[in-house]
Amino acid sequence: MEADPNPTVVLHACLGVGHLIPMVELAKLLRRGGLAVVIAVPTPPASTADFFSSSASAVDRMAAANPSISFHHLPPPEYPEPDPDAFLQMLDTMRLTVPPLLAFLRSLPSVAALVLDLFCVDALDAATATGIPAYFYYTSPAGDLAAFLHLPHYFSTTRGSFKDMGKAPLRFPGVPPIPASDMPHTVLDRADRTCATRLGHYGRIPEARGVLINTYEWLEARAVTALRQGACVPDRPTPPVYCIGPLIVKEEEAAKGERHACLSWLDAQPERSVVFLCFGSLGAVSEEQLKEIARGLESSGHRFIWVVRSPPQNPAKFYLPRPEPNMRKLLPEGFMERTRDRGMLVTSWAPQVEVLRHAATGAFVTHCGWNSVLEAASAGVPMLCWPQYAEQRLNKVLVVDGMQLGVVMDGYDEELVKAEEVERKVRLVMELEEGKKLRVRLTMAKEMAAEALADSGSSSLAFAEFLKDLNIGNTSKDQA
Numbered sequence: 001m002e003a004d005p006n007p008t009v010v011l012h013a014c015l016g017v018g019h020l021i022p023m024v025e026l027a028k029l030l031r032r033g034g035l036a037v038v039i040a041v042p043t044p045p046a047s048t049a050d051f052f053s054s055s056a057s058a059v060d061r062m063a064a065a066n067p068s069i070s071f072h073h074l075p076p077p078e079y080p081e082p083d084p085d086a087f088l089q090m091l092d093t094m095r096l097t098v099p100p101l102l103a104f105l106r107s108l109p110s111v112a113a114l115v116l117d118l119f120c121v122d123a124l125d126a127a128t129a130t131g132i133p134a135y136f137y138y139t140s141p142a143g144d145l146a147a148f149l150h151l152p153h154y155f156s157t158t159r160g161s162f163k164d165m166g167k168a169p170l171r172f173p174g175v176p177p178i179p180a181s182d183m184p185h186t187v188l189d190r191a192d193r194t195c196a197t198r199l200g201h202y203g204r205i206p207e208a209r210g211v212l213i214n215t216y217e218w219l220e221a222r223a224v225t226a227l228r229q230g231a232c233v234p235d236r237p238t239p240p241v242y243c244i245g246p247l248i249v250k251e252e253e254a255a256k257g258e259r260h261a262c263l264s265w266l267d268a269q270p271e272r273s274v275v276f277l278c279f280g281s282l283g284a285v286s287e288e289q290l291k292e293i294a295r296g297l298e299s300s301g302h303r304f305i306w307v308v309r310s311p312p313q314n315p316a317k318f319y320l321p322r323p324e325p326n327m328r329k330l331l332p333e334g335f336m337e338r339t340r341d342r343g344m345l346v347t348s349w350a351p352q353v354e355v356l357r358h359a360a361t362g363a364f365v366t367h368c369g370w371n372s373v374l375e376a377a378s379a380g381v382p383m384l385c386w387p388q389y390a391e392q393r394l395n396k397v398l399v400v401d402g403m404q405l406g407v408v409m410d411g412y413d414e415e416l417v418k419a420e421e422v423e424r425k426v427r428l429v430m431e432l433e434e435g436k437k438l439r440v441r442l443t444m445a446k447e448m449a450a451e452a453l454a455d456s457g458s459s460s461l462a463f464a465e466f467l468k469d470l471n472i473g474n475t476s477k478d479q480a
């Protein structure tokens with residue numbers, strides 16, 4: 001079939017800042033490739049407003065910041081009795097949004113492809129119903145994808161649950177051994193409904209025509225090879241994977257608007273002397289933990305920028321918006337005065353991309369959200385890995401044991417990471433031989449990221465391949 005001259009690519013996003021940021025970057029890339037793009041975002045049903053409260057406003061902020069990208073708000077689905085489990089509630093919302101998505105797709109004159117966030121697996125049904133080719137945009141590491149695609153096979157050929165296996169190493173194709181306790185909580189218990197739902201999703205990913213991954217080949221060569229060789233899904237073909245990253249907000253775009261005070265502060269610090277601490281868009285640590293971090297930073301003697309958020313009142317609802325933190329109450333007495341000359345506290349939000357790219361930044365204490373990892377790798381900043389929720393423990397294994405771009409904050413899986421550990425790891429990365437070795441490796445990661453995105457780099461070529469595949473795709477709306 002002839003390629004449509006004006007095809008639209010519909011990106012179906014899930015709410016959540018860490019999902020929206022890379023989706024918007026993909027939209028920009030597609031626009032540069034000459035395609036019309038619409039980001040179709042769900043509207044949470046009123047009954048679930050709690051869970052989505054912070055990310056719904058993020059969509060508005062992103063739409064305002066990116067006027068060249070078109071956002072379409074799908075109407076809210078009916079959801080009379082939301083699941084009590086917040087994660088299942090989110091997945092249900094995405095599933096119930098399939099009919100409005102289908103109606104939207106049918107309203108468009110020509111759609112070249114439907115690109116789905118990794119939580120929008122049920123939307124494959126809308127693609128099937130319209131004959132529009134579906135792709136996933138995987139905004140986590142290729143290593144996560146390799147492990148998750150393997151899980152349906154793993155579960156059908158083994159017994160027992162990860163939750164009962166302690167740190168026993170799991171051996172999956174394409175990734176280093178993963179301690180069972182580092183698997184995401186959603187798959188820890190085989191008897192759990194969430195686990196069944198996620199396995200169903202992983203089992204459907206191969207239905208897509210291809211998977212775009214926000215990574216670059218050098219960073220995850222082993223996982224990418226395993227995916228390409230079909231080693232992760234033994235019983236059916238794995239769709240082609242396109243490593244098109246790292247797609248992160250460009251520094252010059254991040255720098256639009258007023259310059260954040262922490263950047264002027266960084267200007268005055270020596271090269272590579274500052275430790276940056278930021279735990280993603282939700283960053284939820286307890287008050288006791290904040291105090292331990294403060295003590296560790298103080299005794300390390302190093303400079304720091306620390307993004308401090310109020311602890312969640314209810315840790316199970318860490319995603320709810322929180323008030324500005326009261327630093328004096330939260331941090332140890334006198335800490336702010338004693339560290340005034342070498343520390344900068346930022347409330348709630350820092351310009352992370354710019355901070356990481358600043359010459360004065362020497363290390364990054366991160367929760368291992370994948371955007372954060374890519375931003376650090378592209379900036380050449382070693383990571384101190386402190387995973388907290390979602391797939392971050394698995395990312396930590398990949399970053400430390402696979403990519404060798406960071407060290408682990410021990411105690412991340414216990415009640416508290418102690419001040420002594422914070423001090424020890426900060427010193428290790430900033431002062432010791434191990435830190436120097438990490439920096440050499442990070443310099444390589446940074447160069448390879450730039451090379452992947454250059455004109456003939458692996459990510460540019462993969463994106464060109466994807467565009468070529470789109471032209472082959474059948475763009476008629478109602479083939480079935």
Ligand code: UDP
Pocket residue numbers: 017018019021278279280281282307348349350351352353368369370371372373375
């Ligand atoms: N971010 C930021 N400033 C902050 C906190 C987060 O700019 O104070 C950005 C960060 O640069 C990244 C995103 O928010 O692009 C967080 O995504 P990630 O995947 O790292 O973690 P998540 O928020 O999804 O857990």
